[in-house]
Amino acid sequence: QQQVKQSPQSLIVQKGGISIINCAYENTAFDYFPWYQQFPGKGPALLIAIRPDVSEKKEGRFTISFNKSAKQFSLHIMDSQPGDSATYFCAASSMNRDDKIIFGKGTRLHILP
Amino acid sequence: GAVVSQHPSWVICKSGTSVKIECRSLDFQATTMFWYRQFPKQSLMLMATSNEGSKATYEQGVEKDKFLINHASLTLSTLTVTSAHPEDSSFYICSARLNNEQFFGPGTRLTVL
Numbered sequence: 001q002q003q004v005k006q007s008p009q010s011l012i013v014q015k016g017g018i019s020i021i022n023c024a025y026e027n028t029a030f031d032y033f034p035w036y037q038q039f040p041g042k043g044p045a046l047l048i049a050i051r052p053d054v055s056e057k058k059e060g061r062f063t064i065s066f067n068k069s070a071k072q073f074s075l076h077i078m079d080s081q082p083g084d085s086a087t088y089f090c091a092a093s094s095m096n097r098d099d100k101i102i103f104g105k106g107t108r109l110h111i112l113p
Numbered sequence: 114g115a116v117v118s119q120h121p122s123w124v125i126c127k128s129g130t131s132v133k134i135e136c137r138s139l140d141f142q143a144t145t146m147f148w149y150r151q152f153p154k155q156s157l158m159l160m161a162t163s164n165e166g167s168k169a170t171y172e173q174g175v176e177k178d179k180f181l182i183n184h185a186s187l188t189l190s191t192l193t194v195t196s197a198h199p200e201d202s203s204f205y206i207c208s209a210r211l212n213n214e215q216f217f218g219p220g221t222r223l224t225v226l
Contacts, residue, residue, distance in 0.1 A: 032213065043119075043206045043217040044157070089156060095213045100147065105156045 002027060004092050006104025014112050019077040021107045023090035026071065030092040034101070035064065035075050038087045047088070048075070051095075080111045114140050117209050119218035126197055127226050133193045134221045136207030142187035143209035148180075151204045151220075163190045197225040 005024045013019045023033075034049035050057045050064040050073065057064045063076040077084055090104040116139040126132050136146055144165045149157040161182050162170045169182035179201075181193040190209075194201050202225045208215040 034214070036217075041204075041220070041222070043117075043208075043220045045217065046214065049214070100159055100162060101215055103156045108154070 002102055004090060004102050004104045006090050006107060008107060009105070010108040010110070012110045012112060013080045015080065015082060017080050017111075019075075019080045019084065019109055019111070021075045021088055021090065021109070022072065023074065023092075023104050024070075024072045025092050025102075027092070027094070027102075028071070029094045030102075032093050032095045033064070033066065033073050034091050034093075035062075036089045036091065036103075038089065038106075044089060077109075080109075082111045082113045085109055085111045115211055115214075115216045116140055117207065117216050117218040119205075119207055119221050121221060122219060123222040123224075125224045125226065128198055129196055131193055131195045132197055132223060133191055134205055134207075134223075136190045136192070136209070136218055138188045138209040138211075138216075141209070141211050143190075143211060144187060145210040146184060146190040147208045147210070147215065148182060148190070148192050149206045149208070151206060153204075157206060160192075194223065197223070199225045201225050 035047045036044035037047045038044040048059050048062050052068050061078045066073045087106045089106045091101045093099050093101040118137045120135045146163040148160045160175045163182050163184040165184045171177045184190040206220045208217045
């Protein structure tokens, strides 16, 4: 119940295309869903996050779509660029309980130039 | 804002020696910090939660006598890998909590010969 399932494991997208990464969770107590971007040899960096009171959040080329009833959320990267090539982790936590963050297994994204 | 640093960024040591890794929140105070371990091409594995002024809470399967954590101030947590062995070689990442969000350090690459 504590798991966050992330797919695909790896993704190759043409430059200018849309990259889509999906995550699903079981624990209905989760109320904070961040996405992290990690480059090789670096720590993860918070990219964008959403709370379940909204169904979508957009920041620049990055959009989170959230489906509370299906317990699913996804990251869309519009106009994908080679510089977006990185590993992306979805995550979930229960902010009210001040809980630890549960990470997905990650998606290695490669944008073809 | 919300910058977390780690020192050193990489370290090589001989088997049997101890290694200390520092995690600092540079522009905010963090009562809670987290230590993660990441193997190549894998997700972050939470090792322990470090609370300022109290004992760390270790995840199941993490040896507290081997991975000593000290959170002596609101801006500094340290992880000491005692009697390091080659299997302890990994990428160690810390994070600090601010307003229910976690901000990650750049990581420390430990290689035990």
